[in-house]
Amino acid sequence: MxxxxxxxxxxxxxxxxxxxxxxxxxxxxxxxxxxxxxxxxxxxxxxxxxxxxxxxLDGFRRVLGVDGFGRYFANSAVVALSVVVLSAVVVFLAAVAVTRFRFRFRTTVMVMFLIAQMIPVEALTIPLFFMFRDAGRHVPGLGLNTLVSLVLVQLAFSLPFGIWMMRGFVAAVPESIEEAAQIDGASRARILWRILLPLVSPGLAATSVFSFIAAWNDFVFAKTFIISATRNQTLPSALLVFFKPDENDWGGIMAASTLMTVPVLVFFIAVQRKLVSGLAGAVKD
Structure with a gap:
């Protein structure tokens, strides 16, 4: 008792x-x-x-009445979804490489990924600004004032964390499953995409949440890299419209913040279902 x-x-x-x-x-x-x-x-x-x-609903009307609000929303969606898709592919392949294969400097590469996460974003903002400025002079469409620069920088910052996380998921899958598939005649590519990928999909969903939130809420890089091309601004930068020298429109700021939160919640709920159903669906396949 x-x-x-x-x-x-x-x-x-x-x-x-x-x-x-x-x-x-x-x-x-x-x-x-x-x-x-x-x-x-x-x-x-x-x-x-x-x-x-x-x-x-006056705050929401003021937000939706901002010139170009729909375009800013679309820009944020393009950047965030591009980062999610690209990081998912690279993270999965890199995690398989560092987990399943033995090669020189493998430990060094993993330590470099770990060190990359320790560097604060603010310390790299100015160097990255000059790098993209110089790159734009030689490669059209890659410099400042482009969404490509935001996608690349967010992708670079999401990869180290994602690879470290996915490494644990890949390592948890027994190698005997892949060996059994090889005995049955499955190719390396088939094993990779039809067997291993479904089994680690919950981890891939978790890394996608991190990548989406970081890219969607980014303000520092968006404000630094998008200087003159206002059509390429993202939602966090557009919030500055409601900050005024004499009096801030806090109702508009909170309404815009609410609208910005909705896609994050929707994406998280959709991916959360994958976290539960991913392993079950993979086993059935």
Whole structure:
């Protein structure tokens, strides 16, 4: 009886901690959405309240009325989805290479990936700016003021983390499965794409979430690399429209932030289902 009571006590404590963590995590999102639907007077009030009796969509109307908002949204989507697709392919192949094959400097390569994650983004922003500026002089379409520069830099920063994560998923797959497929006459490419890829799809989904969020929310590189071509700006840069010297439009800022959060939540929910169904579907195949 005492053991059962202790177990129930620990379970209640764990559930209480999980609920508290969920409330703390969800509160900023709740306040963001609440501020987006509050009237302008309530948003700027010195007596903030966690409710509003007069909800309004004026903040969203101001955001959607910004000239080029749809284009900025499309630019962010193009950059984020391109990074997700390219990083998924490169991360998968690189993880297989460093896990399944033995070659010289393999450990050195993995250590370099680890060191790359330790370098702060701010330390590389200026060098990357000059690199893309010089590259644009020799390769048209690769320099500043292009979405290609944003895709490449986000891809470079997402690969080290993704490879390290995928390495564990690939290593967890028994090599006997691949050996059995080879005995049955399957080629290396068939084993790679028809057998190994479905088995590690949950890990690939996890790395895709990281890549999508980092590329979608990027502000530093977008503001640094997109200087004069306003048509290539992304959503985080477009938020600066609501920051004014005399008075910031916090309702518009919160409305724009809410609209920016929706694609991230949709993408995460869609990929979360893959995390659960990926292994089951792979085993059935």
């Amino acid at each position: 005492n053991c059962l009571a202790d177990r129930r006590g620990w379970r209640l404590l764990a559930n209480g901690g999980a609920i508290a963590a969920a409330v703390v995590t969800a509160f900023p999102i709740f306040w963001m959405v609440l501020s987006a639907v509050k009237p302008k007077g309530e948003v700027q009030s010195l007596d903030p309240r966690p409710w509003t009796a007069h909800p309004t």
